[in-house]
Amino acid sequence: MDERQVRLTRAGSAHAVAESAAATEFDVVVCGAGSAGSTVAGLLAADGDLRVLLLEAGPDDVDERVSDPDRWFENLGSERDWGFLTEPGRHVDGRRLPYSMGKGLGGGSSINVGVWSRGHRRDWDHLAANCADSRWDYRSTLAVYRELETWSGAPDTGRRGTAGPMHVRPAGPVHPFFAAMLDGAESMGLDRYDSPNGELAEHGSGCAVRDEIVENGRRLSPYRALVAPRRAQRNLTVLTETLVTRVLFEGDRAVGVEAVAQGCPVRFRAAREVVLSLGAVQTPKVLMQSGIGPAGHLEALGIEVLHDLPGVGANLDDHLLVGCVWKAGTPELPHPARAQAVCFWGNDGHAESPQFVMYSGAAAFMSPEAQARYGRPDPAFTFLLGMRLRSRGSVRLAGADPTSPPVIETGYFDEPDDLRDAVAAYRFAEAIADSEAMHPYQGPGVVPRNASDREVAAYLRAAANTFWHQCGTARIGLDHYAVVDPELRVRGLERLRIADASVLPRVTSGNTMAPCMVIGHRAATLLRG
Numbered sequence: 001m002d003e004r005q006v007r008l009t010r011a012g013s014a015h016a017v018a019e020s021a022a023a024t025e026f027d028v029v030v031c032g033a034g035s036a037g038s039t040v041a042g043l044l045a046a047d048g049d050l051r052v053l054l055l056e057a058g059p060d061d062v063d064e065r066v067s068d069p070d071r072w073f074e075n076l077g078s079e080r081d082w083g084f085l086t087e088p089g090r091h092v093d094g095r096r097l098p099y100s101m102g103k104g105l106g107g108g109s110s111i112n113v114g115v116w117s118r119g120h121r122r123d124w125d126h127l128a129a130n131c132a133d134s135r136w137d138y139r140s141t142l143a144v145y146r147e148l149e150t151w152s153g154a155p156d157t158g159r160r161g162t163a164g165p166m167h168v169r170p171a172g173p174v175h176p177f178f179a180a181m182l183d184g185a186e187s188m189g190l191d192r193y194d195s196p197n198g199e200l201a202e203h204g205s206g207c208a209v210r211d212e213i214v215e216n217g218r219r220l221s222p223y224r225a226l227v228a229p230r231r232a233q234r235n236l237t238v239l240t241e242t243l244v245t246r247v248l249f250e251g252d253r254a255v256g257v258e259a260v261a262q263g264c265p266v267r268f269r270a271a272r273e274v275v276l277s278l279g280a281v282q283t284p285k286v287l288m289q290s291g292i293g294p295a296g297h298l299e300a301l302g303i304e305v306l307h308d309l310p311g312v313g314a315n316l317d318d319h320l321l322v323g324c325v326w327k328a329g330t331p332e333l334p335h336p337a338r339a340q341a342v343c344f345w346g347n348d349g350h351a352e353s354p355q356f357v358m359y360s361g362a363a364a365f366m367s368p369e370a371q372a373r374y375g376r377p378d379p380a381f382t383f384l385l386g387m388r389l390r391s392r393g394s395v396r397l398a399g400a401d402p403t404s405p406p407v408i409e410t411g412y413f414d415e416p417d418d419l420r421d422a423v424a425a426y427r428f429a430e431a432i433a434d435s436e437a438m439h440p441y442q443g444p445g446v447v448p449r450n451a452s453d454r455e456v457a458a459y460l461r462a463a464a465n466t467f468w469h470q471c472g473t474a475r476i477g478l479d480h481y482a483v484v485d486p487e488l489r490v491r492g493l494e495r496l497r498i499a500d501a502s503v504l505p506r507v508t509s510g511n512t513m514a515p516c517m518v519i520g521h522r523a524a525t526l527l528r529g
Helices: 002-010 014-020 035-045 069-075 122-130 138-148 176-187 224-232 278-289 295-300 367-372 416-433 436-441 452-463 513-528
Strands: 023-029 052-055 150-152 165-169 206-210 236-240 242-250 253-261 263-278 319-328 339-344 356-363 380-388 396-397 406-409 441-445 496-498
Touching: 023 035, 023 253, 023 356, 035 224, 035 513, 052 263, 122 138, 138 150, 150 496, 165 224, 176 206, 176 263, 176 339, 176 356, 206 319, 224 513, 236 396, 242 263, 242 278, 263 278, 263 513, 278 339, 278 406, 295 396, 319 416, 319 452, 356 416, 367 452, 380 416, 396 416, 416 441, 416 452, 436 441, 496 513
Parallel strands: 023 052, 023 263, 052 236, 150 165, 263 496
Antiparallel strands: 206 339, 242 253, 253 263, 319 380, 319 441, 339 356, 356 380, 396 406
């Protein structure tokens, strides 16, 4: 890359770069600068002989709302949020749900609550079995996490890393409210552990102070840890506000991508590979816009079918989120922005990993519909209950125009057993809130008050939302509906890989940022190999 290109690149103008170097090829084009994409690009850029281009649709991350982890919620609905809206859900009172996903350098890791949650042992063993490749099992994944982490909590040399780029620490100092929640959970039979990511991740239920990606009070996202330190390198180009619209092919070989930058179409060529790390909505959307997906759906929209892959956009999985809200008592509550404790329990009948994850917050976290029906107590505290579902949703195209919004069906509560289990989990959350340890924080009643199971079910349908852990829409596997193979290559095509949460067969037992880094690490390792 000559000096003129370097200057244009640092100015962040994708269109200017494309005009000045239309014939320039990069070795690898990475689409999406979220947790996985940043990991891929950062690790590849460490090889000075590889020319890496990282494209991001959103803005940069230089903003106090990003760097200050207590201000995460201010990004929801902002320019750093895709702001998707789901289709009306049959079993959530016909509601259309806001479906936030990160948009900008760092992706979701720049606007989330900063939770570092590795996933349960059985999550990774299930993935390895699903694709018949032991490189995805828990033992292998543990080695990746140890390479990625610098852990500053209680020593756990067999499980935690000490010299990696991601600085991970226990949340603290722990507010008495969160200590009371842990005491209440323990009194209900959950064992307490030093961390959610050590021994607890190898059992099935328990509670702990949560781990977070905060260093000296500032968010340290995967982008900040792995890409930002290399921005001055000549072999790394990072372009923001550049929307990838389709993958370019010569025959069945990916040779680059088409994008829109500053309102103008641009093309970037890849000599070796294209990597899609756009997330569980945008990755299948771009695949389908490129002619890769269910043939019948694409033909109905007038899109020429390049490769019939029926699994593209199917199998949308997530943690469903409901807020279990209580009127608060008189003791001082913590700042509502960041939870410090987490509980895991139960299973979905498959005996594979915890079905429920629960955080807490010192405010009433309710959907607008639930507020309108039940009222909003103030002051209040909320147990934020996340649930792994049996049901699945989908992502489809509304039309051939890339600017058309995606059609998102969540499938929440489509399986009747999911609602039954959600009611049981709500009752368990009630029991923790009613524990002796939590009594000082309890005011006069829960929302809804003195409710039967039927009334609780009605509340859950009105309160259900996403926990922002979307995944599964380009899943890994060996069967007819698998989209990528064990090496993350799109099946039936050459030089195109996917590295993001869309490859997960199902949502992991906790938050998905850390698992996305494992996926990005695996992609970078395979590309370098």
